[in-house]
Amino acid sequence: MTTEFEPQGEHDQRLLGSVRPAAWKNPEPAPAYNLVVVGAGPAGLVAAAGAAGLGAKVALIEKRMLGGDCLNFGCVPSKALVRAGRAAADVKAASAFGVNVFPGASIDFPAVMERVRSVRADIGPNDSAERFQKLGIDVFFGEPEFVGRQAVAVDGKTLRFTRAIIATGARPARLPIPGLWEAGAHTNETIFQLTTKPRRLLVIGAGPIGVELAQAFARLGVEVTLLEALHGLLPREDPDASSIVRRALENDGIRFRCCVSVAGVDRDGSLKRVRFASKHADPETADFEEILVGVGRAQEFPQEPGPEGTRGSDRAEAVLGALQGGRAAGRGSGIYKGSIRGWNRDRNETRNQSRIAIARIRASRRNRLGCRGAWKFSCCAGGSAGGFRQKGKSRACLRSCRPRRQIRGAGCARRI
Ligand SMILES: Cc1cc2nc3c(=O)[nH]c(=O)nc-3n(C[C@H](O)[C@H](O)[C@H](O)COP(=O)(O)OP(=O)(O)OC[C@H]3O[C@@H](n4cnc5c(N)ncnc54)[C@H](O)[C@@H]3O)c2cc1C
Numbered sequence: 001m002t003t004e005f006e007p008q009g010e011h012d013q014r015l016l017g018s019v020r021p022a023a024w025k026n027p028e029p030a031p032a033y034n035l036v037v038v039g040a041g042p043a044g045l046v047a048a049a050g051a052a053g054l055g056a057k058v059a060l061i062e063k064r065m066l067g068g069d070c071l072n073f074g075c076v077p078s079k080a081l082v083r084a085g086r087a088a089a090d091v092k093a094a095s096a097f098g099v100n101v102f103p104g105a106s107i108d109f110p111a112v113m114e115r116v117r118s119v120r121a122d123i124g125p126n127d128s129a130e131r132f133q134k135l136g137i138d139v140f141f142g143e144p145e146f147v148g149r150q151a152v153a154v155d156g157k158t159l160r161f162t163r164a165i166i167a168t169g170a171r172p173a174r175l176p177i178p179g180l181w182e183a184g185a186h187t188n189e190t191i192f193q194l195t196t197k198p199r200r201l202l203v204i205g206a207g208p209i210g211v212e213l214a215q216a217f218a219r220l221g222v223e224v225t226l227l228e229a230l231h232g233l234l235p236r237e238d239p240d241a242s243s244i245v246r247r248a249l250e251n252d253g254i255r256f257r258c259c260v261s262v263a264g265v266d267r268d269g270s271l272k273r274v275r276f277a278s279k280h281a282d283p284e285t286a287d288f289e290e291i292l293v294g295v296g297r298a299q300e301f302p303q304e305p306g307p308e309g310t311r312g313s314d315r316a317e318a319v320l321g322a323l324q325g326g327r328a329a330g331r332g333s334g335i336y337k338g339s340i341r342g343w344n345r346d347r348n349e350t351r352n353q354s355r356i357a358i359a360r361i362r363a364s365r366r367n368r369l370g371c372r373g374a375w376k377f378s379c380c381a382g383g384s385a386g387g388f389r390q391k392g393k394s395r396a397c398l399r400s401c402r403p404r405r406q407i408r409g410a411g412c413a414r415r416i
Contacts, residue, residue, distance in 0.1 A: 018124030041068020085219035109197035
């Protein structure tokens with residue numbers, strides 16, 4: 001089983017030691033699980049820890065690296081890079097505050113990237129296989145396949161469950177541009193592995209990922225062109241906010257081009273020759289050392305449930321359709337949606353989806369979680385231990401729990 005992750009040095013080895021240990025042996029499955037969680041990003045980890053805290057017997061299945069996008073390819077490394085960019089921008093602007101930086105200030109790009117990977121490795125133990133094992137959770141690595149209504153197979157073993165949560169998140173959307181991937185374009189899954197500074201970087205997609213990474217790299221001395229096929233930057237955001245961000249990016253030296261798309265990419269030695277197309281201008285070509293694609297997220301979905309578990313011939317679609325509404329897949333199948341949408345805006349939203357799924361499971365009449373009645377559930381984002389607190393110790397939780405109408409979905413645990 002490959003993780004498609006190419007470790008760069010000691011820090012990445014440390015990270016893998018936490019989130020995908022080479023010597024890990026999948027445990028012998030328990031005779032039955034109250035809950036199986038598929039996908040161990042923020043949503044899956046919260047669901048597993050929360051249910052285990054309630055006394056449930058839980059199995060967690062991950063096909064790549066525990067921590068998901070957030071730890072390995074998203075929030076953590078991107079914020080570490082953004083922080084380095086901010087330090088560089090502060091130094092550049094220091095004289096405006098009367099602070100004279102000694103001549104010769106420079107950016108050591110390989111050191112910046114090494115720090116990004118070291119920050120990620122330092123946080124790794126929080127999401128580690130060892131930690132979740134100590135919480136009493138059976139951690140399995142491998143690609144699962146639903147083989148029945150309440151059974152999933154992984155690594156040649158069959159896990160039987162009463163309830164399952166699918167929290168398989170999303171991966172970068174792949175643009176079908178001729179030559180783009182052959183030329184070695186990056187996504188957020190590979191860009192943090194860079195070890196040398198590209199002179200020129202093309203960022204395709206001016207959504208949140210493209211914008212924050214474009215700014216960070218520009219502040220670190222890379223010549224950045226940011227490209228958006230639609231009109232304007234951050235097209236989903238308020239236009240006034242977008243124009244403030246646009247001015248900030250231009251101050252950082254980013255060249256922003258909108259209503260332009262990439263027609264194709266050719267490799268020329270270490271360079272990527274990009275052909276641009278626009279309705280409003282003649283076709284153009286430009287060379288870049290690196291390309292980063294940040295054009296959105298594509299849904300991940302595990303092997304569809306087997307014939308027993310679903311109705312209809314197009315099983316994956318049927319299950320997915322049911323899950324989109326946050327309902328169990330097929331009446332009474334016990335499979336719940338954790339996070340499978342193509343775009344989860346942030347890790348808190350995705351964690352809350354898991355909390356809501358657990359609340360639904362607890363609230364269901366056929367609840368088999370085996371939870372002791374003394375436990376309460378809270379949907380509030382600030383809750384601890386995956387949002388679960390013991391009765392009698394939940395004052396803070398009850399104070400901060402948002403009114404039910406503000407919580408997406410109807411599964412608020414206030415009901416329990
Ligand atoms: C560059 C970038 C920066 C970001 N910055 C922030 C930020 O600053 N703040 C913030 O709140 N959010 C941020 N996000 C968003 C955040 O990363 C996501 O919202 C969050 O990771 C979603 O969590 P998840 O558990 O739903 O899915 P994921 O993190 O995608 O986890 C899903 C897990 O399921 C596994 N999986 C997939 N298919 C299977 C399968 N068939 N079997 C078993 N396992 C499977 C995957 O390997 C993965 O580990 C950022 C995202 C990116 C890309």
